[in-house]
Structure formats: C-alpha cells, structure tokens
Amino acid sequence: xxxxxxxxxxxxxxxxxxxxxxxxxxxxxxxxxxxxxxxxxxxxxxxxxxxxxxxxxxxxxxxxxxxxxxxxxxxxxxxxxxxxxxxxxxxxxxxxxxxxxxxxxxxxxxxxxxxxxxxxxxxxxxxxxxxxxxxxxxxxxxxxxxxxxxxxxxxxxxxxxxxxxxxx
Numbered sequence: 001x002x003x004x005x006x007x008x009x010x011x012x013x014x015x016x017x018x019x020x021x022x023x024x025x026x027x028x029x030x031x032x033x034x035x036x037x038x039x040x041x042x043x044x045x046x047x048x049x050x051x052x053x054x055x056x057x058x059x060x061x062x063x064x065x066x067x068x069x070x071x072x073x074x075x076x077x078x079x080x081x082x083x084x085x086x087x088x089x090x091x092x093x094x095x096x097x098x099x100x101x102x103x104x105x106x107x108x109x110x111x112x113x114x115x116x117x118x119x120x121x122x123x124x125x126x127x128x129x130x131x132x133x134x135x136x137x138x139x140x141x142x143x144x145x146x147x148x149x150x151x152x153x154x155x156x157x158x159x160x161x162x163x164x165x166x167x168x
Contacts, residue, residue, distance in 0.1 A: 064116050
C-alpha cells in the first residue's frame with residue numbers, strides 16, 4: 001500500500017502544474033514533460049465520450065504509474081483476462097486520466113490536473129449519482145493500493161467513476 005498525500009497537499013507532492021501566461025492560468029508544459037507517463041491498459045478500451053476512439057493507456061503522474069499498473073493488471077486477472085467480462089462491467093469505457101482542469105464547482109485544481117486520478121465508466125457512474133455501479137473487485141484493487149474511490153464520498157459529491165491517489 002502506498003502513502004498518498006492528503007488532497008490539500010497534493011500539489012506539493014506531485015508538483016505545481018500551473019503556468020500563468022498573460023494573466024491566464026494553464027498547464028505547465030515543462031511540468032507535463034517531466035512528470036507524465038503512459039500506463040498501458042491490459043484490455044481493449046474506448047473513450048466514453050466517443051466510442052470510436054481507442055484508449056490504450058492512461059496518462060498519469062510518474063509517482064502513481066507503478067501502482068496504477070499493478071491495479072490494472074490485478075483487475076484484468078480478477079476478470080479472468082476476459083474482454084467479455086471487462087465489457088460486462090463497463091470497464092472498457094474510459095473517462096480519462098490526466099486532464100488540466102479545476103474541480104467541478106470548486107476553484108481548485110482537479111486531481112486529474114496533477115495526473116493522480118482516473119475515471120472508469122462515466123456513463124453509469126456520473127458525478128452526483130447516489131448509487132454508483134462500480135464492480136467491487138475494481139474498488140478493492142484500487143483500495144489495496146491506497147487509492148480513494150469517489151463512490152464513497154458524500155451523496156452530494158459522490159463520484160462513482162473516479163479513483164485518485166490523494167486522500168480526501
């Protein structure tokens with residue numbers, strides 16, 4: 001199990017990914033180059049927002065890459081290395097990894113903007129859905145590595161698609 005930072009200390013742990021250009025905040029290309037890596041997804045996956053787009057990997061912070069690789073391989077093994085089983089659980093629908101943006105409704109950077117969060121099956125596990133439908137094997141694989149599942153958050157902010165390597 002890893003010791004991930006508190007969400008309030010995540011920018012210190014993962015590095016500050018903000019660059020101000022002409023008074024506008026945005027992602028820092030130097031931070032991205034130094035910190036982001038690709039972690040292969042062992043099964044066939046597509047982008048939930050455009051199912052014609054194949055997703056082969058998650059782009060995440062290098063500090064979470066090894067852990068995420070173990071998690072994805074554990075999920076693949078737990079589902080019998082079966083694409084059919086992965087699809088039955090909607091795990092082939094990827095919502096994303098790294099994405100420079102603020103948290104929804106909050107003026108702080110999202111954990112996605114630090115590369116320490118991933119989303120699965122947003123079609124059936126949307127933000128605010130009080131009854132997320134994530135397979136317990138997936139939750140267990142992430143939690144065994146110390147990741148937090150957004151499906152356990154308060155009903156108002158419940159985010160069943162979301163897993164992050166930062167403690168709330």
